[in-house]
């Protein structure tokens with residue numbers, strides 16, 4: 001993909017925007033872009049530099065993403081809105097063409113990696129609450145203040161916020177920016193020993209930047225990270241490459257498979273509530289370590305039909321009216337609203353699933369089910385909005401609740417003691 005129209009090859013210490021940004025190390029990549037950690041010499045801060053492929057359709061996509069990002073990064077107090085902020089954007093010409101570049105605030109690991117750190121066992125409930133709260137704040141902001149639907153919400157697209165700001169606290173974070181390319185590295189393409197060393201150093205540095213125990217690189221979490229208790233979990237929603245305005249939609253098929261809402265499969269039109277469906281899938285995944293729906297093609301049925309069957313096994317039968325009114329309804333349902341090719345469903349309600357398979361305590365399973373089931377309503381209009389969801393009692397007191405109850409317990413013991421001793 002590093003050819004004409006494709007990715008732009010970057011090396012450590014490469015300069016962008018007339019020398020303002022200096023490449024430090026690669027953070028990740030997607031279908032359309034590579035993302036680099038860069039040092040902003042103007043503000044002395046680290047940023048994420050997203051460099052788009054250069055072919056016309058990628059330029060178009062980047063322009064769209066910049067359009068969306070600019071509108072959501074604009075306004076007062078946006079930093080608290082749990083969506084990634086666009087700092088700058090510019091064009092960069094290289095051997096493969098002209099690349100649009102986005103300068104984004106630098107964030108940490110994705111929720112997917114956090115789930116991996118939990119060894120796919122799921123996070124403690126108070127962490128799940130904090131994560132859910134952040135995502136909902138982000139969605140409420142997008143939906144209500146901007147009329148934007150994200151359309152690709154999934155754990156990869158929610159990134160943690162670093163707890164240490166390397167720019168404000170370079171001593172603590174132990175990071176020194178790389179400002180110049182080491183000598184002897186002008187032979188393009190071949191990585192010199194020095195560059196390898198520098199890369200290693202930058203990697204170590206970045207691992208530290210991401211703060212308390214959450215490293216960016218590495219497939220396995222260091223020992224200290226196995227205990228997720230100490231992590232301050234705050235996060236932001238990223239990747240607006242597929243986002244759209246509710247009144248200006250482009251694609252019929254949206255969302256990543258496992259997080260896709262039923263109305264999208266049936267092509268029955270969609271709105272903000274598709275994000276709420278994906279949100280519920282993420283909440284389940286963060287809590288259990290497993291994806292909520294993992295449809296597969298089978299003998300005589302498609303992935304789509306399996307997906308609809310899985311949904312009904314968890315949530316009950318889809319109302320006939322919903323099942324039969326999409327453009328693709330006839331591919332899956334007969335006129336009674338029964339699946340054509342998958343006839344026998346094994347119902348396993350969420351509450352029971354959480355207790356039986358994931359060993360949730362009964363009360364925790366009930367409370368969590370009560371929180372996410374309304375979001376998985378087959379009727380999109382019935383799903384709560386992000387704003388309504390933020391009022392849900394399950395989210396209340398995410399940080400103080402455990403302490404409060406402990407304090408109450410101690411107080412109760414004390415008063416018992418007082419009665420006994422008569423003091």
Ligand code: ADP
Nearest residue numbers: 028029030031032033035048104105106107239
């Ligand atoms: P694409 O649109 O090409 O899929 P993404 O926006 O999803 O690109 O970014 C690709 C990867 O780069 C992400 O999965 C993540 O690992 C990393 N990344 C993206 N934005 C940031 C950021 N602001 N801070 C840190 N890493 C980021």
Ligand code: MG
Nearest residue numbers: 029030031239
């Ligand atoms: Mg992506």
